[in-house]
Amino acid sequence: MTREELRKEWGARVAAYQSSGQSLTEWCVDHDLKPHQLRYWLHKQETATIPAVKPTQWLSVEVDSFSKDDRLGSPIVIKLGKACIEVKPGFDPVLLSQVVETLLVRC
Incomplete structure (x- = not known):
């Protein structure tokens, strides 16, 4: 299995788990997987969706008149x-x- 195939397979598993409403342990027992595997892929997915650079947020500045x-x-x-x-x-x-x-x- 290629890395891309593995990512897609685990992406589908993570999505199925998240929509199941089950606890992590229950879902893993039902799907014959080890909980630490699912935790790994959940973490991997979360860190992949975090943007590396935060967008710039502009703020208004009020300046009093001065000499x-x-x-x-x-x-x-x-x-x-x-x-x-x-x-x-x-x-x-x-x-x-x-x-x-x-x-x-x-x-």
């Missing part, structure tokens, strides 16, 4: 849900990116 002098020394405040981030001149852009990404995942 050129304000931009040079005043902090910028970013609000994401309940979180409020104050960005001061000389900030670390990598760290800011990581903080924003973490907040987007949790919000």
Whole structure:
């Protein structure tokens, strides 16, 4: 049996299990399969459907009016849900990116 045939066969088995309404153990007993085999293919199918890169999510930004002098020394405040981030001149852009990404995942 080729790898492609094996994938198709297990894809059909996983679909049959998921639509059966049975527990994993019950379904495996009825189909003469070992539960660890089905768990392996369920995991394999789940990880195959997870996109490698999350799509970009654009956010609106509200900017109050300010003078050129304000931009040079005043902090910028970013609000994401309940979180409020104050960005001061000389900030670390990598760290800011990581903080924003973490907040987007949790919000």
